[in-house]
Amino acid sequence: MLDSLKKALTERALNAEMDHHLATGEGAGNTRNGYGRKTVMTETGKLEIDVPRDRQSSFDPQLIAKYQRRFPGFDEKIVSMYARGMSTREITGHLRDLYGIDVSPDLISTVTDAVLDEVATWQQRPLDPVYPLVFFDAIRVKIRDEGMVRNKAIHIALGVRADGTKEVLGLWLEQNEGAKFWLRVMNELRNRGVEDILLAVVDGLKGFPDAITAVFPEAIVQTCIVHLLRNSMDFVSWKDRKGLATALKEIYRATDADAAEKALTAFEASPWGQRYPAIGQNWRRAWGEVIPFFAFPDDVRRIIYTTNAIEA
Known part of the structure; x- marks a missing residue:
């Protein structure tokens, strides 16, 4: 369900790497030369990505090396970077974990800027006016916080359209998931174009149904x-x-x-x-x-x- 997000953010990072490569002395006089398709194995299965190529074939991706086929620790770090509430410091920390210690601070900075742009575009994109069904749930991920790796909940809204297709509407990182937080989430969905939710399936948190019906008064709320x-x-x-x-x-x-x-x-x-x-x-x-x-x-x-x- 989240593969499209992983693919988009990975490809944005790889393109930022290519920009950095072409802008350095090593890439002088070099240009882009399309893309090559690569399949890597993550914790949740196969992921196909388009890796940028250059004319001189001197580009060696750092995020996913040329001959690398497995990508451990990838899924939750990529997904969590989409969550509203993740700080720039936390996103940079995730990227450092993914890239390892051998890359330059300039490369991490370039990739961080590209990732932040990709994430902001995704978070602010307009949504459909009506979703017959929306699931609200949470996934647990490990996030580096002040030098410590902590388990945190990322809250997710998954919309189902009338034709059965699914769309992740948003991701939110929040310590205190009370009624005020959920009211803020509902207002964000409303501001991004959602006019009505017919049926909302929730996990039974206190104050959750009231937050939904305050913004979408016609919604039926169903406890999971x-x-x-x-x-x-x-x-x-x-x-x-x-x-x-x-x-x-x-x-x-x-x-x-x-x-x-x-x-x-x-x-x-x-x-x-x-x-x-x-x-x-x-x-x-x-x-x-x-x-x-x-x-x-x-x-x-x-x-x-x-x-x-x-x-x-």
Whole structure:
């Protein structure tokens, strides 16, 4: 899903490398000579990139060497650089990690400028007026912060058009993901041209539904069933998880909202519900964002059951 972003940023960096090469003494009198196609293996699979060539064949890319076929540590660094909230220092740190210690500060500066331009263009691009379906989720990435490598969440909005095609609408790096942050995200989507979201699938964070409907009042907000199940398991001992997961299926596999609520009531009265009352309470609190799920046919339910469409 994120391959197009990885490809665009990698190719922008390689073109910046070529500009730097041609501007130095080594590239004097040399010119560009089109592109060559190269396939590299990243953590998530194959990625085809167009590598710039020069007339004298003296250009030796530093980001991806001529005979390099594997690119470890690549995916999350490239993707995280697109996130709004990444500082120039953090982006430069990522590029230094990718390039290694043997490249000149001038090259890193040239590539950083090109990457910042690519990222700004992507972040500010106009979006479609209507998305029938938008998934809001987060991915965990390692980011160098003040000399330390820390795990941070990058929040992602994935839009699905009426023809089924998917588009990453935005990426955001934010420590405090409260209602104010999500309201800012919704207003950004609105300012970039989104007029309506028909169905938003979210991970159940407090204040998230209100932030969505404040900007898109007609949107239906659906809690991700998988997140709700995972949260339920937080209350449960390991030996009980399989049995409890089976019991909860009666709720989210119900034919309609009325049947689902009856199943929830039955669960609360069951031995499982009595042993773990916090689970029933958790589902009750989220119920307003659970019940839209039951208005859809099975083929749509399978799509909106989880926010993990980003991994699909």
